[in-house]
Amino acid sequence: MAQRWGHYQGVRYRGKRRPNYLLRTVAALPVLAIILSSALLLRPDREEPPSDSSLSRLPDISVISPGQSATEPQRPPEPRPDPEPAVENTGYFELPVEGTHGIALVDLRISADETGGERTGAAPAGTAFTILADREERVLARFQDGTQGWVAKDCIMVNLPDLIPSILYRDSNAERSLMKNLGSDLEGITGQVLYEAKAYNKKLEREEYIMPVQYHMARKLMDAQQLAREQNLTLVLYEGFRPYDTQTAVANSLKGLAAENPDTRASIQKNGFNISYYINTELSSHQTGSAVDVSLAQVDRWEERSYHGNTASVPEAYSEFSYGEILTGGQEGVQFSSKAKYRSQLPEDTRRWMPTPMHELSYLSGAFTGPTATYTPGAWKTALEQGKVQHAVYWTAGAQTLQDIFVAAGMEPLASEWWHFNDIEARSTAKKAGATGRFQVGTQSCSLSPAEAVAYLP
Numbered sequence: 001m002a003q004r005w006g007h008y009q010g011v012r013y014r015g016k017r018r019p020n021y022l023l024r025t026v027a028a029l030p031v032l033a034i035i036l037s038s039a040l041l042l043r044p045d046r047e048e049p050p051s052d053s054s055l056s057r058l059p060d061i062s063v064i065s066p067g068q069s070a071t072e073p074q075r076p077p078e079p080r081p082d083p084e085p086a087v088e089n090t091g092y093f094e095l096p097v098e099g100t101h102g103i104a105l106v107d108l109r110i111s112a113d114e115t116g117g118e119r120t121g122a123a124p125a126g127t128a129f130t131i132l133a134d135r136e137e138r139v140l141a142r143f144q145d146g147t148q149g150w151v152a153k154d155c156i157m158v159n160l161p162d163l164i165p166s167i168l169y170r171d172s173n174a175e176r177s178l179m180k181n182l183g184s185d186l187e188g189i190t191g192q193v194l195y196e197a198k199a200y201n202k203k204l205e206r207e208e209y210i211m212p213v214q215y216h217m218a219r220k221l222m223d224a225q226q227l228a229r230e231q232n233l234t235l236v237l238y239e240g241f242r243p244y245d246t247q248t249a250v251a252n253s254l255k256g257l258a259a260e261n262p263d264t265r266a267s268i269q270k271n272g273f274n275i276s277y278y279i280n281t282e283l284s285s286h287q288t289g290s291a292v293d294v295s296l297a298q299v300d301r302w303e304e305r306s307y308h309g310n311t312a313s314v315p316e317a318y319s320e321f322s323y324g325e326i327l328t329g330g331q332e333g334v335q336f337s338s339k340a341k342y343r344s345q346l347p348e349d350t351r352r353w354m355p356t357p358m359h360e361l362s363y364l365s366g367a368f369t370g371p372t373a374t375y376t377p378g379a380w381k382t383a384l385e386q387g388k389v390q391h392a393v394y395w396t397a398g399a400q401t402l403q404d405i406f407v408a409a410g411m412e413p414l415a416s417e418w419w420h421f422n423d424i425e426a427r428s429t430a431k432k433a434g435a436t437g438r439f440q441v442g443t444q445s446c447s448l449s450p451a452e453a454v455a456y457l458p
Contacts, residue, residue: 086309087450093163093222094312097134099203099453101159101446102141103127103212103241105289106433108156110149114138120149126439130446131158132453139215142456144446154429157212157241157289162203162447164218164225165307166314168236168297171197171209178238178359179250181264182342183326186253186361194246199445202452204307210441213240214289214430217411217423221292224409231401232299234315238358238419239293242286244437251281254361266336267362271370277416278361287437290427293419295354296321296402308449321398323357326364334364334393343394350396355418366392367403368415375424380413389415 089096103126110121114135123129123143129151133140138150161169172178174197179189201208213221225235254275258265268275275281285291303316324344327333333341344356344364356365368389373379383389391400399418406413406421414420 085451087454089310091134092219094166095163095203095307095310096450097131097139097158097163098450099448100131100162101201101203101210101212102129102131102139102151103157103159103441104129104151104155105157105214105430105435106155108141108151110141110147110151111138112149114140114150116150116152121147123151125436128442128444128446130448130453130456132456140457142453144444148456148458153215155433156215158215158218159445159447160211160213160218160221160237160240161201161208164222165204165305165312166229166234167221167225168234168315168318168320169209169211170236170238171211172238172358173242173246174198174209178357179253179361180326180357180359181254181257181361182267182336182364183328183360184257184261184264186250186257189250189253194249195243195440196443197441199443201445201447203447203449210443210445211237211240212289212441213292214423214426216429217290217292217426220410220423220426224405224411227405227408228296229299229313233296233401233405234299234318236295236297236320237292238295239286240291241289241437241441242284243440244283244287247280247284247287247437251275251279254279255281262337263340263342264362267342267364270334270336270363273363273366273371273416277371277374277414283431283436285422285427288427288430288435289437290423290430292421293358293417294402294406294421295358295419296398296405298352308451310450319352322353324353324355324394324396326356326360336363346394346396350398351401353396353398354402355392355394355396355399358419363416364392364394365418366416367395367399367413367418368392370415372415374412374414374422375427377412377424380415392418 087096087098091097104123106125108123108127109119110123112118112120116138127143129141129143131139132142138152140148141151142148160167173194175193177189177192177194179186197210198207199210228235258268268278297318297320299315299318301317302313304311305314324346326342327345328340328342330341333343335341342364346353368380368384369392370389372383372389403413411421411423414422
């Protein structure tokens with residue numbers, strides 16, 4: 001039978017068995033040893049054998065993982081990041097200002113230094129940025145295009161969750177609007193998302209609402225939260241800044257309902273009030289970043305949480321105050337235009353109750369029985385002391401606690417809404433700067449950890 005030819009590693013061989021290359025290699029070893037020895041003897045710079053310490057510096061042998069090509073360089077293992085250094089909180093808030101999401105309340109003038117000297121740029125109202133440093137009158141802002149500069153605190157808003165994480169944030173108009181009148185829906189408003197304002201927050205490491213107010217008002221809200229905590233309470237924030245187009249949409253819807261329903265019309269005009277006390281038909285203090293809609297919650301347990309090395313005590317177990325339910329029918333209640341009577345159903349003990357549901361836009365939600373000068377400091381108190389107004393018919397002990405907290409923190413109540421408080425000083429500053437609120441907060445967060453923020457410092 002003819003011999004068979006085969007191939008092994010590119011070598012042609014005859015027969016069924018592969019050639020024994022191992023024997024050939026062993027036989028060649030003495031020759032290789034002689035050649036290597038001669039080469040070493042001829043080297044002019046013979047070195048001593050490596051020491052143990054130099055051996056320890058030899059590179060590791062790479063091991064090719066399954067499925068990895070032999071020609072593909074193996075990636076080194078990802079280094080484990082060092083713990084992020086904590087930035088000392090030397091400011092007024094629960095967390096450092098550094099890394100806070102800021103928003104231009106008006107068209108900004110950007111300066112080269114903290115004195116506001118040389119102008120280096122400008123940014124339109126609504127522009128978001130990250131605060132890198134906080135000084136007496138200005139903050140150092142880093143904008144999304146990478147540019148940096150100093151901007152006046154009078155002209156900016158700051159995101160409250162970045163500074164006061166112990167407040168509970170419930171931006172209902174960004175989730176499901178609660179706006180109603182006498183318990184009835186406002187067309188196109190109630191239950192709708194009126195604007196978007198939620199994003200992942202790198203400073204808090206969770207998704208959270210973007211809820212800004214004017215910088216100076218944020219300090220007063222820190223005072224209010226501290227006063228609430230002293231009573232084992234926490235603020236529940238339903239709205240701060242409200243875009244102008246949302247304001248006008250709610251006003252138009254309420255106007256439409258008032259045109260159709262005599263009770264609605266009478267409920268926003270009783271005792272000298274008008275529609276603007278419930279939803280301003282022009283520019284409101286919400287558009288100037290100087291108003292909040294807020295409630296309270298009883299805290300049963302606080303928890304210390306770390307935010308990039310800074311700790312804050314936040315509510316872990318809590319119960320929000322209850323809200324009176326709007327009912328009609330029966331012998332008791334407030335009569336408006338028709339024979340129907342409207343009332344808020346409340347228990348005898350109202351220490352943990354608010355007069356009506358949040359954003360019930362009617363006379364039933366008032367703080368006082370009649371209007372007071374909204375933007376004159378202390379006017380409400382004078383009117384109350386002189387007997388020109390009294391506390392509203394469905395006033396509660398819980399609403400009184402809320403009002404006491406905010407007045408002590410330097411803010412003013414609104415006669416027509418138990419939940420609304422103004423910072424008159426912040427409003428005056430913002431209006432003087434030209435704030436109009438004609439922009440959206442959006443869903444892009446500029447919040448960073450404080451360490452990330454200060455790493456951008458020049």
